[in-house]
Amino acid sequence: MAAAFKEVADQLVLDQGLRALVITGEGRAFSAGGDFGFIEDRIHGDVEDNFRVLSGFYTTFLALRKLPVPTLAAINGPAVGGGMGLAMAAVMRIASSTAKLSFNFVKLGLTPGMASTCVLPAATSHQVACRLLLTGDLITAQEALELGLVLQVAEPDKLLGAAQQLAGRIAAASPSAVATTLRMLRGRLPWEQLEAAALEEARLQATFFKRPDCREGVDSVKSKRPARFGPIERPATT
Numbered sequence: 001m002a003a004a005f006k007e008v009a010d011q012l013v014l015d016q017g018l019r020a021l022v023i024t025g026e027g028r029a030f031s032a033g034g035d036f037g038f039i040e041d042r043i044h045g046d047v048e049d050n051f052r053v054l055s056g057f058y059t060t061f062l063a064l065r066k067l068p069v070p071t072l073a074a075i076n077g078p079a080v081g082g083g084m085g086l087a088m089a090a091v092m093r094i095a096s097s098t099a100k101l102s103f104n105f106v107k108l109g110l111t112p113g114m115a116s117t118c119v120l121p122a123a124t125s126h127q128v129a130c131r132l133l134l135t136g137d138l139i140t141a142q143e144a145l146e147l148g149l150v151l152q153v154a155e156p157d158k159l160l161g162a163a164q165q166l167a168g169r170i171a172a173a174s175p176s177a178v179a180t181t182l183r184m185l186r187g188r189l190p191w192e193q194l195e196a197a198a199l200e201e202a203r204l205q206a207t208f209f210k211r212p213d214c215r216e217g218v219d220s221v222k223s224k225r226p227a228r229f230g231p232i233e234r235p236a237t238t
């Protein structure tokens with residue numbers, strides 16, 4: 001899916017008529033993040049291989065931030081882990097009133113990915129980033145609105161329309177003024193900084209997959225039971 005996503009993003013870069021992009025999930029979720037099967041592969045994988053796969057995975061989705069037009073995420077259902085990271089790669093987010101959002105990495109015994117430690121404080125506040133990344137709390141769309149994580153909450157049947165309306169208002173503005181404004185807004189969090197954060201996070205996460213806490217975290221999330229994590233292990237370094 002990441003490869004297909006990158007292919008579409010690469011084609012869209014060439015589309016001179018594109019003014020704004022709306023992304024949403026198919027089915028009832030926006031994205032549940034890393035598939036359990038993919039996570040199992042990382043648990044059994046070699047650290048270097050994990051790093052290669054994770055860095056490719058995360059930088060692919062962050063490619064949304066390289067598109068010359070604003071991307072809006074219409075969060076139609078659960079957005080968790082890397083799925084929430086994907087929503088954060090958009091410049092604005094509108095959530096369905098039924099959506100649930102979480103950066104649940106720590107609940108899986110993992111450190112964050114998708115440059116979340118860099119993107120989330122910049123998009124919200126340091127306090128909000130600390131709360132969401134250190135607890136892995138699953139929050140409602142309404143709470144996400146109060147925390148400034150999403151711009152708007154819409155009823156499920158109005159979600160796509162609300163996102164398309166916002167995209168339409170962007171499309172009606174001067175394309176070159178929008179493009180330059182977007183470039184300046186993005187410049188406050190330069191791509192080099194984002195990429196460095198994504199790579200540092202991928203490097204750390206690659207090692208955390210190999211720890212017993214990850215096995216326990218995944219089992220507990222899958223079976224919806226409280227986790228029994230071990231004591232602090234020797235701090236990992238990048």
Ligand SMILES: C/C=C/C(=O)SCCNC(=O)CCNC(=O)[C@H](O)C(C)(C)COP(=O)(O)OP(=O)(O)OC[C@H]1O[C@@H](n2cnc3c(N)ncnc32)[C@H](O)[C@@H]1OP(=O)(O)O
Pocket residue numbers: 032033034035036037054078079080081082083100104105108113221
């Ligand atoms: C490198 C990448 C790192 C990451 O992205 S880390 C994050 C990985 N993702 C997760 O840990 C998400 C775990 N899932 C959940 O927390 C919950 O689920 C949700 C909040 C997404 C949705 O909750 P609810 O609406 O109550 O649905 P439900 O009954 O828990 O799940 C519906 C079906 O979806 C399957 N499912 C959920 N998440 C995943 C996943 N990540 N990979 C594969 N399957 C998943 C379940 O097992 C179940 O399936 P069935 O209907 O057959 O029982």
